[in-house]
Amino acid sequence: MIKVLLPSHVLSNIELSSSREKLLIDVYDEKSYEKKLLEEFWDVVMGPKKFDSPMTIFVNSVDGLLMAIKYLETKDELEELKKKHEVLYSFAELQGVVAHEVLRRLQKLRDNDFQAIALVAERGVQLLAYLEYFSAGKYVQLEEGMYEVNLNGRRKTVVLSECPVEGFHNVHIPPLRERKNDIPYMVDWILSSIHQKHRYIPIKFPNEEIMNLFLKYDWPGNTEELVKVVHMYAADLDVISYFANYVSTRVSEETKLPEYVKRIVESIEKRTIKNALEKCNWNRKKTAFILGLNYKTLCYKIKKYGITK
Incomplete structure (x- = not known):
């Protein structure tokens, strides 16, 4: 939202930005000018500069006003893109082709008429990562699992749920067992993150046989479980025994699990x-x-x- 303060005689004589919903406009007369300047923060003021305010743009013409608004709109768009880019590489959950397909679906929802959206997934899927991307970080928590998202002045309610929510537009996030192609990207991201934070830990990445174990497992705990197991691997703990205890015997039609683990x-x-x-x-x-x-x-x-x- 861009807050603009204008002389009262100007408002009716100018055509402001086409994105008028992004603007919060107030007017002043000669007597109320200084009072309004002091009482509130303004992004753009059309009027004389009475005091230093590094966050406020003062202009003295309609052309200057329009340029200032356009500048701030463009700045907001660039900051939103930067935030979304940062979010994209800030969560293990968002790595991989399937995850990016979900993000593209969410992107389309930003400009539609749905005012209430439910992100639905099994326990262990990091739904907050999708909320961060969808909102570019512009949200507030209303109550447990319910958030209000601010999309350039347009507000939407977003619920994070394990079950579909009646009356909401439900977006289903696939569990990890349905996005196996994302797992190598997620493992790489988690290990890279560990190595950046703990440089004393030797850098190592799973060989083909270990990665096959990651891919054969169904991950009932989804991303939260994956993060835990990759940390075990980075700490040189016995992930093979972990998988041997939980992986089903259908590692392959020809190979039994004990033989497969023996090869590993x-x-x-x-x-x-x-x-x-x-x-x-x-x-x-x-x-x-x-x-x-x-x-x-x-x-x-x-x-x-x-x-x-």
Whole structure:
């Protein structure tokens, strides 16, 4: 909303911006001018500058007034775009192709006639991220789960719900099991965020086999659960056992889960041994000591996995 103060004789003689709903206009006469200046904050004032106000644009002509309003409208639009861009990269929830399709649907709702919108999703989906994007951060909470969004002076009520809401335009946000293609993007975002905040944690990203486990899992806890498991992975905790306890046996039609997990374990073991050998300059006795392995066992595993310098 742009607040404009005009001389009373000017208002009826000018054609203001086509986006008139964005303007809050008041008028003054000679006696009330200074009082109105002091009592309220104004974005644009057509009149003499009585005191320094760095946030107020003072103009002395109709052309200057129109230019000032246009400038502020453009500035607001750019700030909104900047905010939406920042929001887009501020949440794991919003990463990936499917998520962006949802955001495009929300974008279309900004300019329609729906005054009451419900964002509907299962528990664990971060609905607040979609609200942030939809509103470009311009919202206030009315009560638990209910918000008022300010879209350039037009207000909409938005509810975050696990069930459709009668009387509202319901927008269904897909659960994570229906947006598997987004998971690699989300995992990458979460790990990058962890590494930025905690630079002492070694940077690592899942190999193909680990990522397959992420993709096969159905994520009943949705994004909140994904964030938890990726933090486990970054902390070197046993995510394989986590998936082994919860993943259904339909990892593939040909492969049973125990066999699949065994391959994952062997892959990690091979990589761990090779990394240790490189750190010990390929000294097998030193490597065996560091890994807590019997020397003969280490030699057997090197041969079994075909590890070469």
